[in-house]
Amino acid sequence: MAIFSTEKEVKRDVTPTIIGNRDSITGEIHAESDVLIDGKFKGDIYAKQSISVIAGGCVEGNFHADKVIVSGKVTGMVRANQVVIKGGGLIEGEIAYRILIIEENGALEGKCALLKQNVLAEDAKEA
Template structure:
């Protein structure tokens, strides 16, 4: 599916940044680009789309249109579309419009559907209706 550029910059819709496994960032990241993180981030992330690698660790809140989590996250996730892969370990609340969780993923927090509203950066405002999901491994 072709994307329409969001600005007059050439290739604005296909802007992509990758943080390798040897990268450690302490501080907040704000980007209009899509991010792929294989390293470690100690800070909040705000971007268009986030893809997290299996060995990656993020300590801080994540706010994006789409988030794909495969590593470790200690913080709140707020996105329209959230995919939590089986290798993911999340300690924090997840606010979403659509949610996919693979069997084997671990989540220690609350799941909150937000009905199409992109939530503001982690605020103290009233939370929307909450849903709880408990994953139990079967053998």
């Protein structure tokens, strides 16, 4: 069975973390993958990739990620290289970003600050 010793390990994609539309979770998430929120979440999220809050999603807490996309509602502090607030999306609180995009009918109520360097997951906390 020499074939098994010469085969390379199959590289698997990282499965995203999903909070469904009927889910309500409180706690802290440390993710290597994308995080998708369609339900309710209260707590902090540290993601090495992106965090997306779908139109029905509602979050109360803090985000640290490479990219944050909001179509629902976020209350708290967002720290990311890129923040996108989609139409109908709302962030109430503070954001620190390198790139900020607010689409028509998207809203930000709070303070914002431009970051001078990239946000790394290690900068916030190890995921």
